[in-house]
Amino acid sequence: MNLLLFGAPGTGKGTQSSYLISYYKLIHISTGDLFRKALRENTELGLQARSYMDRGDLVPDSIVIALIEEVLSPISGRIKSFGDSRSTDKSVDIKSHKGFILDGFPRTLAQAESLDSLLDKLKLILDAVLYLKVLKSVLVERIVGRRVAEKSGYVYHVKFKPPRQEGICDKSGEPLIHRNDDKEEIVKQRLKAYWKQTTPLIEYYRKKDILFELDGCGSPEEVFSRIKTVISTFDC
Ligand code: AP5
Numbered sequence: 663m664n665l666l667l668f669g670a671p672g673t674g675k676g677t678q679s680s681y682l683i684s685y686y687k688l689i690h691i692s693t694g695d696l697f698r699k700a701l702r703e704n705t706e707l708g709l710q711a712r713s714y715m716d717r718g719d720l721v722p723d724s725i726v727i728a729l730i731e732e733v734l735s736p737i738s739g740r741i742k743s744f745g746d747s748r749s750t751d752k753s754v755d756i757k758s759h760k761g762f763i764l765d766g767f768p769r770t771l772a773q774a775e776s777l778d779s780l781l782d783k784l785k786l787i788l789d790a791v792l793y794l795k796v797l798k799s800v801l802v803e804r805i806v807g808r809r810v811a812e813k814s815g816y817v818y819h820v821k822f823k824p825p826r827q828e829g830i831c832d833k834s835g836e837p838l839i840h841r842n843d844d845k846e847e848i849v850k851q852r853l854k855a856y857w858k859q860t861t862p863l864i865e866y867y868r869k870k871d872i873l874f875e876l877d878g879c880g881s882p883e884e885v886f887s888r889i890k891t892v893i894s895t896f897d898c
């Protein structure tokens with residue numbers, strides 16, 4: 663099962679990815695995480711992405727597309743496409759297959775078209791786009807209150823998911839940080855970029871008939887339960 667988790671910054675894509683990857687045994691591909699790792703390691707990619715991320719702008723398509731190609735190609739041999747899993751042909755044993763979940767990519771029409779070409783080349787299929795919908799006022803509160811453990815990637819929230827000890831990750835013991843781009847003025851720019859450059863993809867995937875719209879409000883467990891219900895309509 664190959665999924666795309668879609669939605670504005672702060673809708674809970676990273677949070678839901680962590681449920682999905684362990685429940686359905688999927689590989690998680692997050693362009694945001696890949697860029698942040700590159701930034702920490704001071705690689706060429708990190709240097710290229712830094713100024714865009716710091717301003718809350720999208721990293722140019724050419725950089726992102728090259729990155730996805732580099733990441734997806736080597737793992738494609740480990741992911742067998744089982745065709746359209748929503749088809750009525752249940753003779754395909756999809757339980758024996760894993761897949762991937764894209765988080766934060768694609769974000770522009772050019773990225774979506776490049777993804778289509780790459781998937782064709784790798785003989786993979788995107789089975790569903792799960793579109794998480796959350797009110798803008800809730801998004802800002804979620805992002806500004808987010809705290810993360812940089813290395814292990816665990817995500818907290820000062821109000822909705824506080825760690826047991828303030829500022830320390832429960833699981834890894836790392837100090838929790840406030841992402842540079844989670845400051846309110848940068849968040850506004852990220853949301854602008856989303857409305858302008860990313861929302862056209864909703865129509866793009868609706869036309870392909872693989873878009874599933876989900877209410878992203880409520881607790882993370884409630885949202886995940888909705889996702890499982892949707893997946894149960896095309897998974898067995
Ligand atoms: P990226 O890292 O992809 O950020 P994003 O899409 O802006 O998404 P976020 O990580 O902010 O939010 P999320 O939806 O994952 O929410 P989360 O689960 O953490 O991208 C960062 C930057 O990289 C971009 O701005 C761009 O510059 C660049 N970039 C990345 N990909 C790119 C691309 N394809 N093209 C160009 N540039 C690209 O949840 C948020 C908070 O809410 C957390 O604290 C969480 O605990 C809390 N929370 C989650 N769910 C709930 C819930 N149900 N109830 C209460 N609280 C909740």
